[in-house]
Amino acid sequence: MTTMTVTRRNGWLCALLIVYLGASCTVQLQDSAGGLVRWSGFSVVVPVTAAALLPVRRSLIIGISTLATTIATYGFAIHGVSAGGRTVVITAVTLSFALGLVVCWAREQLLHTPATATRDRTSLPHPACGQADSAPDTPRAVPAPPPGILSAALPQPAVVELVGHYRTGSGRLGMRAHWLDAIPLSGARVGLVAGAVAGPGADATASELRTAVRTLADVDLQPEELLTHLDDVLAGLRFDTRPSTVSAQCLYAVYDPASSRCTLAGAGSPSPAVITPDGTVTVIDLPESPPLGHTDLTFEATEIDLPEGSLLLVYTHTDTNTGTSAHEADGEELLSALARPQPCLDATCRSALDALLHAPHNQVSVLAVRTHALDTHTVATWDLPADPAAVSHARTHIADKLTAWGLTDAAPTTELIVSELVTNAIRHAQPPIQLRLIHHAGSLVCEVADGSSTSPHLRRARTFDENGRGLFIVAQLAERWGTRHNHHGKTIWAEHTPGPDRHTTTA
Incomplete structure (x- = not known):
């Protein structure tokens, strides 16, 4: 059904084009009867009008057809026309055709506004061919x-x-x-x-x-x-x-x-x-x-x-x-x-x-x-003994690494988080204990892994309790924290964004 519709439509277009060419020849012959050269408004105005109203392909067909008809009419059908007169008429139609091309180009520019072009070039949510070689902020056209x-x-x-x-x-x-x-x-x-x-x-x-x-x-x-x-x-x-x-x-x-x-x-x-x-x-x-x-x-x-x-x-x-x-x-x-x-x-x-x-x-x-893998510029790992003295060593490791990464301002908060997590692992878990610090996507993630499968829980310590405040402090300092289990134990992690420290008084 679709093929028959397209064929019928193309037949009508061809018939209309033949009628137009016949009318163009008739008008030009009448306007130039007896060898007199007259300005044919039909052959000059029609190409420009078509360029302004019709699609680009159809306007080009009409413009080219008008130019070819004019050359054929004044070159072969009309006798007695001087070379200068013939040149004037053909030049006028040629200029009209060129003006039609300009109108087509201007119309396309107006229809395809910058906003539309931006939408057309917005990439899909996946990397296309060659995208890795371009700047991250540069939009690329992604083939459908x-x-x-x-x-x-x-x-x-x-x-x-x-x-x-x-x-x-x-x-x-x-x-x-x-x-x-x-x-x-x-x-x-x-x-x-x-x-x-x-x-x-x-x-x-x-x-x-x-x-x-x-x-x-x-x-x-x-x-x-x-x-x-x-x-x-x-x-x-x-x-x-x-x-x-x-x-x-x-x-x-x-x-x-x-x-x-x-x-x-x-x-x-x-x-x-x-x-x-x-x-x-x-x-x-x-x-x-x-x-x-x-x-x-x-x-x-x-x-x-x-x-x-x-x-x-x-x-x-x-x-x-x-x-x-x-x-x-x-x-x-x-x-x-x-x-x-x-x-x-x-x-x-x-x-x-x-x-x-x-x-x-x-x-x-x-x-x-x-x-992709994280390297030593974004991740650091230390094995710690199950000894209370390891808390001090952990703070030293964190301070040195943050200084090497240029994140000295984040050291007080990060050291306090690590101290609480390492202390919790030493008191309530079992070895091996491992500390890992990750700097990724603008955040710092502190992870302490141990060999125990017991899950810690957050509680509020009473006024005279000597312990029970570790995870509460971590929850106040970190933006997110949690626990994940594996076949060898568990990992407690806390994530926060480096910046001017406002929690130092908590320590």
Whole structure:
């Protein structure tokens, strides 16, 4: 139907153009009857009028047609016209055509205002090809994805570069949904999520699961623990509003730029791929597990090292006919696509997406992540003995490091926070005790890790209590603080922004 409409419209345009050319010849012949050269307003005014009213392409066609008709008429159809007269008329029409070009250019400039141009050049929330070579504040035009491929709107933490694309296939509406996400975590870490839902009400379920992942990530759970809680969330959604046929797959990874380590756990999701800086492509040996809602077993996590500049690709892949994952040929096809070098992260993401779309009825979402690491200019680590004298050593370490970083004004507050956290670890926890200071994105993060799994809690000490004020002081000095657990113990962290100190009297 669309092709027939376009063909019919082009036929009408051609017919109108023929009528116009005939009218132009007739008018010019009448105006110049008997060899007299007269000014033809028709051939002079029409091109300029068309340039002002019609689209650029059509105005150019009319202008060129008028000029060609004038040359043909005065060159061949009218006899007895002097060379000078012929030149005058043709020059007038040529000037009219040139004026029409100027009108077209001026109109385009007025229509495309600076505000519109700025909107057109505003980059999407992911780095495009060549963007890394430009200044951070310089907007660049980002090419639109091919038809059927959509870009995921993702946060852009400073420790990673992110690009996400997904493609929705055919099938019943609302039976499948995919989502990609990146979640800033404490200690400059970032959580990476790729999930998919299959079954009735998939869109609503995916939205609720995404919110649940963000809430659980804010508690700083380990990836395998987060998936266990997410499985409980899905069970609750099924009991409330969803039928039992709904299933979901999810991969959750946490990347720590201070150690360049990534911890991953998946539920029914395919194994991610990694491209190291030397170009080696490998598939992560992720423990296999069924989708969420299909098992009572615990999930397992895998830890890998990601050197500076590594590229991690996580993805979800669902079949729209069965609602199940199709992983059999994914690994080989993905490795084959990633083995071909690409000019940028966006191109790598699209190449992986094309490789995974081996059947037109499949839905695929791909998250490409390029990692960055923190160096000695932004992170410092010290091992401390379980001795009260270590508190003084910790304050000295902090003062020296802040002086080296040019943050002397932040030393009093940071030293007091570290003193309270180290004292708490020595009194109530067990070794090994490690102190880590991170300067990232304009903030200072103090972390004290120990070998105990007990969680501290904030309480208000009574007037004559000799202790119990440590975390209360930390909460007053820090903008944010919290606790996260790992397989070897826990880490208490506190974050504040360096600046003129107003808390020194508290000490």
